[in-house]
Amino acid sequence: MTENRLPEPAHTVYLGLGTNLGDRAANLAEAVARLGEHLAVKQESPIYETEPWGITDQPAFLNQCICGETMLTPHRLLRIMKGIEAEMGRQTIVRYGPRLIDLDILLYDKLHYSSYSLTIPHPRMIDRIFVLAPLADIAGDVVHPGLGCTIRELLGRVDHSVIRRL
Numbered sequence: 001m002t003e004n005r006l007p008e009p010a011h012t013v014y015l016g017l018g019t020n021l022g023d024r025a026a027n028l029a030e031a032v033a034r035l036g037e038h039l040a041v042k043q044e045s046p047i048y049e050t051e052p053w054g055i056t057d058q059p060a061f062l063n064q065c066i067c068g069e070t071m072l073t074p075h076r077l078l079r080i081m082k083g084i085e086a087e088m089g090r091q092t093i094v095r096y097g098p099r100l101i102d103l104d105i106l107l108y109d110k111l112h113y114s115s116y117s118l119t120i121p122h123p124r125m126i127d128r129i130f131v132l133a134p135l136a137d138i139a140g141d142v143v144h145p146g147l148g149c150t151i152r153e154l155l156g157r158v159d160h161s162v163i164r165r166l
Contacts, residue, residue: 010069013039013077014107014139016122016131017064020052021100024062027088031101032066034084039068039077045134051162053128058098062166065106065134074108078118081105106135112145121145129158133165 015035019027025047032041045065052058070077081103088101106122113120121144125131132155140152147154 010040010071011109012042012107013068013070013105013109014135014142015066015068015081016102016104016106016125016135017066018061018102018130019100020059020061021098027101028062028064030088031084031103032064034087035066035068035081035103038072038080039070041066041068043067043138045137047166048130048133049164049166050130053130055094061130063130063134065131065138067138074105074111074113074118074120075115077108078105104131106131107139107142107145110143110145126154127158129155129160129163132158133160133163 017028017031028047032044035041043066047062047064050061050063052061072080085101085103090100090102104122105118105120106125108120111120122131125135126144126147132151136151136155140150142151143149144151144154
């Protein structure tokens with residue numbers, strides 16, 4: 001895939017959002033609004049509260065997924081998302097540590113793609129309840145590229161004890 005080629009027609013993307021610092025709900029709303037400047041937001045999942053993953057000695061997260069349509073290439077979308085994180089004040093000090101906002105490309109059409117800086121579908125989404133629960137709300141019947149099962153089926157395979165729908 002050539003990074004600078006504009007895809008035709010618009011592509012459907014599913015993005016994951018997470019936050020555990022500051023006004024978490026406001027952080028999610030601001031991120032969705034900023035993303036809306038670069039893609040057409042078609043759906044927003046409910047917000048979920050989850051226990052931290054990786055490093056557990058930190059505040060609980062709020063997580064959400066959105067579906068959008070874009071003409072952006074995957075790499076351009078990633079750069080915009082990283083820019084939004086920086087503009088909102090995200091600082092990466094410790095991997096899996098606290099963060100003001102975290103934005104991830106989960107799915108981009110039915111694309112199965114990997115480069116040094118980007119893997120689609122997101123490689124760890126299938127193990128994470130905080131991604132699968134909100135994603136299933138807006139894309140339960142979407143088939144995971146490469147695995148051949150739906151998001152709802154993947155959701156059935158993970159522990160639900162650490163998540164609460166708000």
